[in-house]
Amino acid sequence: MLEWDQVNLPEPATVQAYNLQQVYESSLLLGLFVLTVVLWFLRMAVFNKLTCATYLECARLELFWSITPLFLLAMMCSISVYVLYVNDETNTAPYMDVTVVGHQWYWSYKIGIGSGSNCLEWESRLVSRSADSGIGFMDLFTVDQPLMIPVGQLIRVLVTSDDVIHSWGAPGLGIKLDAIPGRLSRGLFEVKLPCIIYGMCMELCGSLHGLMPTVIQAVPTEVFSAWEHGLSVSMEEGSL
Ligand SMILES: [Cu+2]
Numbered sequence: 387m388l389e390w391d392q393v394n395l396p397e398p399a400t401v402q403a404y405n406l407q408q409v410y411e412s413s414l415l416l417g418l419f420v421l422t423v424v425l426w427f428l429r430m431a432v433f434n435k436l437t438c439a440t441y442l443e444c445a446r447l448e449l450f451w452s453i454t455p456l457f458l459l460a461m462m463c464s465i466s467v468y469v470l471y472v473n474d475e476t477n478t479a480p481y482m483d484v485t486v487v488g489h490q491w492y493w494s495y496k497i498g499i500g501s502g503s504n505c506l507e508w509e510s511r512l513v514s515r516s517a518d519s520g521i522g523f524m525d526l527f528t529v530d531q532p533l534m535i536p537v538g539q540l541i542r543v544l545v546t547s548d549d550v551i552h553s554w555g556a557p558g559l560g561i562k563l564d565a566i567p568g569r570l571s572r573g574l575f576e577v578k579l580p581c582i583i584y585g586m587c588m589e590l591c592g593s594l595h596g597l598m599p600t601v602i603q604a605v606p607t608e609v610f611s612a613w614e615h616g617l618s619v620s621m622e623e624g625s626l
Pocket residue numbers: 552553587588589590591592595596598
């Protein structure tokens with residue numbers, strides 16, 4: 387069902403999505419300010435029955451309406467350029483690299499396990515509704531194995547494709563990266579709280595394009611480390 391909070395952007399799950407929301411909201415506020423000023427002067431022009439002498443060739447007023455938009459544009463520009471920079475650059479090394487590969491029509495993920503060269507690769511495929519599905523089952527947003535990531539850590543994703551162009555990301559993540567065959571797209575994000583983030587392929591990639599959701603499960607770092615440790619032990623024992 388549609389709710390009023392869906393009019394706005396979804397609640398940001400990552401620092402980067404939060405920054406983007408700040409850009410959106412500050413631009414919206416500046417836009418509202420401009421609208422108010424313009425409507426105020428429009429009202430004066432329409433309802434004023436006398437011609438005001440000071441509005442004809444008033445150098446101070448002309449200076450005001452030239453400088454103010456310039457100032458507002460500089461404000462908008464500085465906020466967005468700053469966010470573009472901090473969302474994409476970092477001085478700290480990412481905690482983890484995830485390689486995301488798009489396929490017709492599912493995603494596969496690859497992460498390094500432990501300190502060695504062991505890698506875990508898995509496919510994340512859609513699960514359809516069945517007779518056993520619970521009451522809260524989310525159609526088109528349920529996958530067999532989501533992408534597991536730790537909370538509060540910087541994650542770097544490297545996105546590419548195996549066949550046609552797909553696009554990986556989620557509105558809550560604040561990123562959308564094109565998966566292009568033969569190329570790597572790079573993105574950074576840091577999830578703030580444990581949650582499940584839902585997204586979808588965002589580039590029309592064929593007949594089952596609507597059936598390849600991107601589901602990201604963010605868990606506390608301890609839970610993630612325990613999961614990763616369990617995997618590395620079973621890899622060493624050769625059972626995986
Ligand atoms: Cu697609």
